[in-house]
Structure formats: structure tokens, C-alpha cells
Amino acid sequence: MTESRGAAVRYENVQKSYDGETLVVKNLNLDIPPGEFLTMLGPSGSGKTTCLMMLAGFEPATHGEIFLNDSPINNVPPHKRGIGMVFQNYALFPHMSVAENLAFPLQVRGMGKAEQEEKVKRALDMVELGGFGSRRPAQLSGGQQQRVAVARALVFDPELVLMDEPLGALDKQLREQMQYEIKHIHENIGVSIVYVTHDQTEALTMSDRVAVFNDGVIQQLSTPDELYENPQNSFVAQFIGENNKLSGTVTEVSGTDCKVRLDDGTELAAEAVNIEGVGSRTTISLRPERVEFDTDQSMDNLVKGSIEEMIYLGDHIRVRMNVAGNTEFIVKVRNRGQRRDLRTGQTVEIGWAASDCKALDAVA
Amino acid sequence: MTTTDTVSAAAPPADPPPQPLTTRDGIPLKVSLMRALRREKMRAMLLIAPLLLFILLTFAAPIADMLFRSVENGIVSNTLPRTVEALADWDETSGEAPGEPVFAALHADLLIATEKKTHTRLGSRLNYEASGMSSLFRKTGRRAGRMDEAEPFKAQFIDIDDKWGEIDTWQVLKTFSPPLTSGYFLNAVDMELTPGGIEMKPESERVYLFLFARTLFLSLTIMGCCLLLGYPVAYLLAALPARTSNLLMILVLLPFWTSLLVRTSAWKVLLQQQGVINDFLVWTGIVSDAGRLVMINNQTGTIIAMTHILLPFMILPLYSVMKTISPSYVRAAKSLGATDWTAFWRVYFPQTVPGIGAGSILVFILSIGYYITPELVGGTSGIFISNRIAYHISSSLNWGLAAALGVLLLAAVLLLFYVYDKIVGIDNVKLG
Ligand SMILES: Nc1ncnc2c1ncn2[C@@H]1O[C@H](COP(=O)(O)OP(=O)(O)OP(=O)(O)O)[C@@H](O)[C@H]1O
Ligand SMILES: [Mg+2]
Numbered sequence: 001m002t003e004s005r006g007a008a009v010r011y012e013n014v015q016k017s018y019d020g021e022t023l024v025v026k027n028l029n030l031d032i033p034p035g036e037f038l039t040m041l042g043p044s045g046s047g048k049t050t051c052l053m054m055l056a057g058f059e060p061a062t063h064g065e066i067f068l069n070d071s072p073i074n075n076v077p078p079h080k081r082g083i084g085m086v087f088q089n090y091a092l093f094p095h096m097s098v099a100e101n102l103a104f105p106l107q108v109r110g111m112g113k114a115e116q117e118e119k120v121k122r123a124l125d126m127v128e129l130g131g132f133g134s135r136r137p138a139q140l141s142g143g144q145q146q147r148v149a150v151a152r153a154l155v156f157d158p159e160l161v162l163m164d165e166p167l168g169a170l171d172k173q174l175r176e177q178m179q180y181e182i183k184h185i186h187e188n189i190g191v192s193i194v195y196v197t198h199d200q201t202e203a204l205t206m207s208d209r210v211a212v213f214n215d216g217v218i219q220q221l222s223t224p225d226e227l228y229e230n231p232q233n234s235f236v237a238q239f240i241g242e243n244n245k246l247s248g249t250v251t252e253v254s255g256t257d258c259k260v261r262l263d264d265g266t267e268l269a270a271e272a273v274n275i276e277g278v279g280s281r282t283t284i285s286l287r288p289e290r291v292e293f294d295t296d297q298s299m300d301n302l303v304k305g306s307i308e309e310m311i312y313l314g315d316h317i318r319v320r321m322n323v324a325g326n327t328e329f330i331v332k333v334r335n336r337g338q339r340r341d342l343r344t345g346q347t348v349e350i351g352w353a354a355s356d357c358k359a360l361d362a363v364a
Numbered sequence: 365m366t367t368t369d370t371v372s373a374a375a376p377p378a379d380p381p382p383q384p385l386t387t388r389d390g391i392p393l394k395v396s397l398m399r400a401l402r403r404e405k406m407r408a409m410l411l412i413a414p415l416l417l418f419i420l421l422t423f424a425a426p427i428a429d430m431l432f433r434s435v436e437n438g439i440v441s442n443t444l445p446r447t448v449e450a451l452a453d454w455d456e457t458s459g460e461a462p463g464e465p466v467f468a469a470l471h472a473d474l475l476i477a478t479e480k481k482t483h484t485r486l487g488s489r490l491n492y493e494a495s496g497m498s499s500l501f502r503k504t505g506r507r508a509g510r511m512d513e514a515e516p517f518k519a520q521f522i523d524i525d526d527k528w529g530e531i532d533t534w535q536v537l538k539t540f541s542p543p544l545t546s547g548y549f550l551n552a553v554d555m556e557l558t559p560g561g562i563e564m565k566p567e568s569e570r571v572y573l574f575l576f577a578r579t580l581f582l583s584l585t586i587m588g589c590c591l592l593l594g595y596p597v598a599y600l601l602a603a604l605p606a607r608t609s610n611l612l613m614i615l616v617l618l619p620f621w622t623s624l625l626v627r628t629s630a631w632k633v634l635l636q637q638q639g640v641i642n643d644f645l646v647w648t649g650i651v652s653d654a655g656r657l658v659m660i661n662n663q664t665g666t667i668i669a670m671t672h673i674l675l676p677f678m679i680l681p682l683y684s685v686m687k688t689i690s691p692s693y694v695r696a697a698k699s700l701g702a703t704d705w706t707a708f709w710r711v712y713f714p715q716t717v718p719g720i721g722a723g724s725i726l727v728f729i730l731s732i733g734y735y736i737t738p739e740l741v742g743g744t745s746g747i748f749i750s751n752r753i754a755y756h757i758s759s760s761l762n763w764g765l766a767a768a769l770g771v772l773l774l775a776a777v778l779l780l781f782y783v784y785d786k787i788v789g790i791d792n793v794k795l796g
Contacts, residue, residue, distance in 0.1 A: 056695075056699055057698075057699075058695055058698075077698075078695070078698040078699055079698045079699070079700075079701050079702055079703055079704075079707075080701075081699075082701070083699060084699065084700075085695075085696065085699040085700075087692045087695070087696055088692075089690060089692060091690065091692040091693050091695070091696035093693060093696075093697075093711055093715075094715065095714045095715055104697070104700055104702070104710070105700035105701050105702075108700065108701045108702045108703075108706055109701055152700065153699075153700075156700065156701065162699075
């Protein structure tokens with residue numbers, strides 16, 4: 001079952017407003033190829049659930065068209081779309097046993113009893129809940145309920161499964177375990193999955209591609225590594241992973257390289273990603289783990305800073321520094337065994353490559 | 365406390381394998397746990413003790429007293445103790461009135477009774493069983509003091525009223541002389557205690573069984589009507605956005621703010637033959653002027669008015685249950701391929717069953733004991749058993765019969781509860 005049997009989804013110029021005054025989704029264009037695991041990631045209220053509900057058919061699009069396998073579905077009622085869905089609170093029917101829950105989508109499709117049982121059993125085995133068929137949902141733990149919900153959304157072999165923060169209610173450890181389980185199920189079955197979360201780690205570990213939402217707009221749509229390595233704007237840089245911000249003005253641009261003068265006068269070499277040209281304001285984004293204490297003169301950027309605070313975290317040490325007037329400048333030092341001679345209050349030189357610091361749009 | 369201790373301590377684990385768990389100081393865990401819980405319980409009991417006492421005194425005690433009245437029959441043996449004793453030797457199948465000793469005892473009893481004026485009460489009580497007893501006792505009471513103690517009493521009594529010579533009179537006295545009686549209950553189910561045993565009353569005198577049946581039937585009908593009308597309203601209340609649903613909720617509660625009498629009278633205005641609805645139907649030509657519908661002072665009137673009055677009691681429990689049903693269940697059902705109807709019937713409706721149970725029980729119990737509305741709009745064909753109870757309490761003053769009817773009503777409700785519990789399960793009821 002490794003060949004893809006997923007559905008293709010396309011949003012075309014989709015807009016959505018609930019009250020006729022504000023647009024919750026502003027001109028969404030999104031193309032999801034068959035079999036992809038796409039995650040919608042974004043802060044609360046950014047319109048992720050709304051996008052998912054429009055796809056599932058529970059909210060009408062105010063404008064634009066959504067296509068499922070190239071046919072428009074705006075006027076198809078939810079029960080005819082054949083889309084599996086996992087809800088945040090699981091929405092397992094409390095008055096039915098686990099097996100009845102799983103058999104429900106098969107019953108409404110008029111499937112024969114024997115085939116139903118066969119499929120229910122297979123779905124339960126898939127999520128490793130073989131012996132739990134006769135239990136009520138209330139008699140299961142959170143993680144088990146979650147797996148039943150996933151099994152129910154998959155049991156009728158949909159081509160597309162939507163999941164709206166399905167792991168939100170679980171504790172960290174269980175959440176991580178479930179992330180891998182869902183990922184494996186996706187790999188084995190090959191359905192398309194549209195997954196909503198506001199947990200960036202979850203998005204990065206599970207997805208083929210991530211759509212970062214903010215304010216009803218997709219800020220960036222890329223693979224997880226792209227998203228982390230090459231954020232297209234300050235919001236994405238800020239939202240994904242940890243990030244140091246340095247504000248300044250562009251003084252020189254040559255191709256993808258540029259020079260930026262920070263507000264305290266420091267000159268930095270950076271990669272021009274999202275700037276308007278010489279003289280414009282910019283925010284430099286720099287990942288904490290790309291900053292080195294072992295500087296050498298060949299480095300593109302060498303800056304002095306004072307150590308404000310050090311936190312020992314086992315595999316690495318977090319050093320909070322004051323660099324170019326930014327007192328929240330974080331450096332992560334990998335713990336290599338030999339204790340570095342760093343002390344609070346010390347002024348040291350740090351350095352990084354120009355390609356690691358991106359000149360992005362200015363934030364206020 | 366000590367008893368449990370010694371019992372458990374005296375029974376150490378005989379067979380080694382299933383060692384019962386003990387606490388550190390060797391007390392079995394179960395005992396220790398029970399002790400801890402009991403302390404909690406005692407404290408809780410103390411907290412509610414005043415309320416418990418209040419309820420016992422003001423609620424349980426009057427009910428118990430009322431229930432007792434349905435079998436209590438001390439009046440004959442209290443008023444005529446010597447007569448009752450003397451009557452014990454009399455054989456009622458002999459076909460003859462009792463002999464002189466009984467009459468002498470009766471005379472002695474009556475002398476005391478007339479002084480305390482209790483003989484009229486005894487008369488009215490026995491009048492329930494045989495007519496004429498009331499006047500017999502009043503008449504005899506007036507002249508008991510003037511009897512000649514030297515002469516035989518029997519002749520003097522028969523002289524006052526021939527009834528004293530009749531065997532029926534004495535049979536009634538003897539039948540109702542024990543301090544407890546089943547007479548009220550038999551009466552309440554249209555039976556009577558005759559000297560020959562328990563029999564159904566003559567066809568023409570039977571009323572209560574039929575009234576019970578009608579009460580049950582009408583209550584069930586009203587319950588059904590409330591459910592049919594209340595379910596969609598409760599659904600709207602739960603589904604509409606807060607502002608609209610608050611307004612609707614006020615409308616639902618509005619009837620509570622007007623007097624019951626006003627509401628019932630309003631139905632009289634609407635439903636009577638010269639009333640608004642009939643006028644409208646005649647005006648539109650749906651019914652002819654001669655064929656105006658009779659909708660009040662009969663069962664229809666009772667059903668309509670009671671459904672209106674009890675509707676909120678159905679809507680509120682339903683609403684409180686529906687409010688807790690997340691809309692994501694229906695959405696989930698639809699996303700799994702269910703049509704709107706299937707989603708409602710297979711997923712939404714079963715989850716509202718606790719609300720339906722609660723609302724139905726509430727409406728049913730309220731309506732089975734209702735009497736104001738049936739009294740006002742029910743005419744003769746729409747009255748309930750409670751109207752008869754009210755009548756016996758306040759007009760005929762036959763409290764024993766009223767109590768017996770009440771007990772039967774209570775028993776019927778408990779029986780229905782039991783049946784409901786067997787079918788649906790009582791823990792499947794959610795009152796809010
Ligand atoms: N039924 C509704 N009626 C009116 N406004 C709504 C409705 N549902 C959502 N909104 C608004 O639309 C915006 C986007 O909501 P949405 O639920 O899509 O956010 P989200 O990205 O899923 O957030 P979260 O991560 O908190 O779930 C929010 O501002 C919200 O207030
Ligand atoms: Mg959401």
C-alpha cells in the first residue's frame with residue numbers, strides 16, 4: 001500500500017468572512033498534491049481551523065473555489081465529500097462502543113456486516129487497539145481515544161484526512177509518540193493529510209510541507225528545513241524556532257549579499273532575503289546555534305558582546321548576551337565536554353557567517 | 365467502630381496465599397479505609413443534620429401521617445370499646461342481632477361518647493360504609509341519656525330506631541371494629557368489604573379505577589405533547605447564537621411570570637365555543653356556525669392547557685442536556701458520511717435521551733398530581749384522580765379514602781419509575 005492514493009486539493013482565491021466586516025482568510029491560494037502531508041501552522045486566530053472547515057464543508061467560502069481532485073466542491077455537502085476528519089476533542093460518539101464508532105462510517109455507506117467487521121478489526125489493529133473494540137470512549141485514556149479517532153477517520157478509506165490539532169489535549173511525551181504514529185500511518189497508507197497545529201515542533205517533525213499562517217495569509221509555504229533555514233520574512237523567522245533579532249538599515253546591496261548598519265553603528269554582512277533596497281529598514285534574523293565563540297578572523301561577522309546570564313541545559317548551554325544593544329541575544333553553545341571558560345559579566349567576541357544571518361522585512 | 369475492629373482482628377488471614385493488605389500498624393487496609401471514610405461521612409452528616417431534621421419534620425412526617433390515615437381505623441374501637449369487646453362473641457352468620465350484653469355495652473359507650481361528642485364523628489365515618497349510620501348515631505346519641513337503666517336495653521334501642529334490630533347495622537360495626545382497615549384501599553379500587561368477603565362494587569358505583577386509567581392516559585398524552593413541542597424548541601435554544609437564544613429563553617420562561625389562573629383562563633377565552641379560535645374557524649368557513657368545536661371543559665381542554673403549562677419543565681432539562689452536546693459530534697458524523705437525518709438520529713438524538721427521560725419524568729409526575737387546571741378546564745370528562753382526592757380532603761372530609769387514593773397514586777408513580785429504570789436506566793436521567 002505504498003503507492004499514493006491520496007487526493008489533490010486546491011484552494012483558489014479563497015476568502016472568508018464571518019461577519020462581513022473582517023476577512024478571516026484573505027485570498028488563499030494553496031495547491032496540495034496527492035499524498036502530501038501538509039501542515040497549517042500559525043498562532044491562535046490566524047484562520048487555520050476556518051480553512052480546514054471550508055475544506056470539510058462546514059463553513060462556506062465567502063469567495064473563491066476549493067477543488068478536490070480538480071472538481072469544485074463548494075456546493076457539495078460535507079457527507080458527500082468523503083473526507084476523513086479528526087477533531088481536536090476527538091468527537092468520538094460517547095453512546096457507542098469503539099467498534100461501533102469505527103463501524104459508523106461503514107454502516108452509513110451500506111457496507112455488509114462481515115466486511116464492516118473485517119475493516120473495523122484492521123483499523124483497530126493499525127492503531128494497536130485490537131482488544132478495545134467493546135469499550136466505550138470514556139473508558140479509554142486520552143491517547144487511546146486519539147488513536148480511535150484517527151482510526152475512525154481512516155476506516156472508510158478516504159483519500160483525504162483533515163486533522164485539527166488532534167494532539168492538543170495530550171501530554172508532551174504522548175504527543176511525541178503519537179506524532180510518529182500518525183506519520184507512519186501516513187507513510188504506509190499514502191492518504192493526503194491536512195494537519196492543523198500551532199505547535200511548530202509538531203509541524204516540523206511530521207510534515208512534507210508547512211504553510212505558516214498569520215492574520216489570514218500564508219506567510220510561507222515550504223518544507224520544514226527550508227522554513228527553518230530560509231525564512232522568507234520576520235514573522236516566519238520569529239515563529240519557527242528560536243531567533244535573534246537585530247534592527248538596522250541597509251547600506252549596500254550586491255546580489256544576494258548586503259551590508260547592514262545596526263542602530264548602534266555595528267556593520268554586519270548579511271544575506272538579502274526580504275529588503276526593499278539601500279536605505280531601507282531591516283531586521284536581521286540569526287539562529288542562536290549558528291553563533292560561535294571560537295572566532296577566527298576569516299568569519300564574515302565579528303562582534304563583541306557581554307555575557308548576561310548562562311543556563312546549563314545538559315546538551316547545550318544557553319548564553320544570554322548583550323550584543324549591539326540587544327540584551328535578549330541568545331547563543332547556544334553545544335556541550336562538547338571540555339568546559340568553556342565563560343563567566344557572567346565577561347565581554348567576549350562572537351562571530352557568524354553572512355549566510356546565517358538573513359536581512360528580512362523590518363518589524364516595528 | 366469497635367465492633368468492626370474486633371471482628372476483623374479476630375479473623376486473621378487463615379489461608380496464607382491471598383494476604384489481605386494491612387496498614388503499617390497491622391490493621392487491615394479495608395478496615396482502615398472504612399474508618400477513614402466513616403469519619404468523613406460523619407462530618408458530612410453533621411453538616412446537613414439541621415436540614416435533614418427540618419425535612420423529616422416538615423416533609424416526611426406529614427406524608428407518613430397521611431399514608432397512615434389510609435389504613436387507620438381506630439375510631440370504632442376508640443369510641444365504642446366495650447361494644448367492640450362484647451361484639452367479639454357475636455356470630456354474624458347466626459342471622460340474629462346480638463343479645464342484651466352488647467346493647468348494655470353500647471349504652472355505656474354512648475353515654476361517654478355523647479359527653480365527648482365523638483358519636484357524631486363515628487356516625488359520619490360509618491356512613492362511608494353504609495348510608496344512614498350518621499343519622500342513626502345522632503338520633504340515638506340524643507336519647508341515650510334518657511334511657512331507663514332498669515329495663516333491657518335492646519328493646520329501648522330498637523324503639524329509638526329499628527336499625528338497631530337489623531343485622532346489617534351490626535355487621536358494619538363489627539367489620540370496621542379492628543383498628544386497621546383495608547376498607548379505604550378497597551374503596552379506592554372500586555371494591556368493598558362485605559360480610560361475605562371482598563367484592564367489586566356494583567357497576568354503577570365504580571369511579572376510581574376508571575379515573576386512575578384516565579389520569580395515566582392523559583398524563584402520558586400531555587407528556588408526549590410536551591416532548592413533541594419541547595424538543596425542537598430546546599434544540600433551537602441550544603443551537604442558536606447566544607443573543608437570540610437568550611431572548612427565546614425569556615419567552616420560554618415567560619409563562620412562569622404569569623399566574624397559573626391567568627394562563628388557564630386565557631385558554632378558556634381562546635377555546636370556548638364562542639371563543640377566538642372557533643370564531644376564526646367559522647369566519648374562514650372551515651367549520652359551520654352550528655358545528656363549532658368543543659375544545660374546553662373536556663379532555664381536549666385539559667390536554668391543551670396542561671401541555672402549555674408544563675412545557676417549560678420539558679424544555680429546560682432537554683436544553684441543559686443539549687447545551688453540553690458539542691456540535692463537533694454532528695460534524696464528525698457528517699464528515700463520516702452521514703446525511704443530516706442519520707447524523708441527527710444516530711448521533712445527536714441518543715445523546716439527548718437523558719434529557720428526554722428527565723423532562724418526561726418531570727412532566728409526567730407533575731401532571732399526574734395536577735388538579736387546578738383540570739378542575740378549571742376539564743369539565744367532567746377531563747378531570748384527574750387528584751381532583752377526587754382534593755374533593756375528599758376538602759369537601760367530603762373522607763381523609764382516609766383521600767389518603768388511600770394518594771398512596772395508590774404514589775405507588776403507580778414508583779412502579780413507573782421502576783419500569784423506566786429497567787428499560788432506560790435511571791442514571792440515564794439528567795436534570796441539569
Ligand atoms: N463561527 C465564527 N463566527 C465568527 N468568527 C469566527 C468564527 N470562527 C472563527 N472566527 C474568527 O475567525 C478567526 C480565525 O479563527 P480560526 O478558528 O480559524 O483560528 P485558528 O487559526 O484555528 O486558531 P486556533 O489556533 O486558536 O484554533 C478568529 O479571529 C475567530 O475569532
Ligand atoms: Mg483552530
